[in-house]
Amino acid sequence: MLYYVKVPEFLVLAAISLTLCLLNYAIRERWSRERNATPPTVAAIMWLIASAVCLLVSLSFYENTPVVRRLPVLMWCLLLFIPPIIYYAYSVIDSLAVRGIDRIGPFSARIEDPSEFAQARRMALRGDIDGAVQLYRRYQSNAAAALFEAVRLLKSVDRFVEAGLLLEEIAARFPENRNVWAEATYQLAKMHEVNLGERATALTLLRNLMNRAPLTRFGQMAATDVARLYALEDRTAEEDVAEDFAADRDPFYRAEGTPAAAGANPSDNPAGSETTPEPGEGAPPDTSDQPHS
Numbered sequence: 001m002l003y004y005v006k007v008p009e010f011l012v013l014a015a016i017s018l019t020l021c022l023l024n025y026a027i028r029e030r031w032s033r034e035r036n037a038t039p040p041t042v043a044a045i046m047w048l049i050a051s052a053v054c055l056l057v058s059l060s061f062y063e064n065t066p067v068v069r070r071l072p073v074l075m076w077c078l079l080l081f082i083p084p085i086i087y088y089a090y091s092v093i094d095s096l097a098v099r100g101i102d103r104i105g106p107f108s109a110r111i112e113d114p115s116e117f118a119q120a121r122r123m124a125l126r127g128d129i130d131g132a133v134q135l136y137r138r139y140q141s142n143a144a145a146a147l148f149e150a151v152r153l154l155k156s157v158d159r160f161v162e163a164g165l166l167l168e169e170i171a172a173r174f175p176e177n178r179n180v181w182a183e184a185t186y187q188l189a190k191m192h193e194v195n196l197g198e199r200a201t202a203l204t205l206l207r208n209l210m211n212r213a214p215l216t217r218f219g220q221m222a223a224t225d226v227a228r229l230y231a232l233e234d235r236t237a238e239e240d241v242a243e244d245f246a247a248d249r250d251p252f253y254r255a256e257g258t259p260a261a262a263g264a265n266p267s268d269n270p271a272g273s274e275t276t277p278e279p280g281e282g283a284p285p286d287t288s289d290q291p292h293s
Helices: 007-034 040-063 067-104 118-125 129-138 143-156 160-173 178-195 199-212 217-249
Strands: none
Touching: 007 040, 007 067, 040 067, 118 129, 118 143, 129 143, 143 160, 143 178, 160 178, 178 199, 178 217, 199 217
16 A cells, blocks of 8 residues: 555645646637637746646655655656646747747738638648638537638648538538528538539539528539539430440440441451462562563
């Protein structure tokens, strides 16, 4: 039992460690919403405070623990306080990296973005796509527009499956808003057709859009796309029928659409060989025995 801490001691250490981690997370999230990122100075001060708290708690346990149990208590303090210290150190490194990117990149110009999604766009420009998508999801004042911005961001990095799932979420969240639902359904149909190669699914979505929102702009565009897809299907079916008919009538018909002449197999007439004509077939008559006039 000398190598284990008591249950109350363990609960106190775990609670302190968890509280420090949650506090750092809350400060980072709060700062990232109002500004670009946590300043390096603030992050460094937070790391120093967290380290000091861990040190003071460890010393307190060390002083109030019997001598025979001091070593295992210190080991458990070290084990439970490593995660928050690393988390705060990561915040310092992250803030320094963001500051460096701002100084060497175009972000140092400090051009004011009038859009309400300026913070998410700056995060996407830094390469944090997942963070930008999560930030778009948090916007409450104009949630539909924010989600469409997230869809465009995912499509720009070829993450079409995630973009499709987000479009389905938009259509499910705003079924009463006809324009929002129509736009989400139309974009989803075009993604299935162009990016995912699922023409049948796209056709089903477009027909559903025509039935539910025929007077909207996207409903009219869907009608045009449905006619185009039906024309493509008819043309493909006609080409298949013509190819089958040609293959039935001509045994030497090739899949490429070029009829093959009989005996065109290279093995029947090797390269470099010459065919000797039969007598009387293509050869001039022999007049050597006839008298000359």
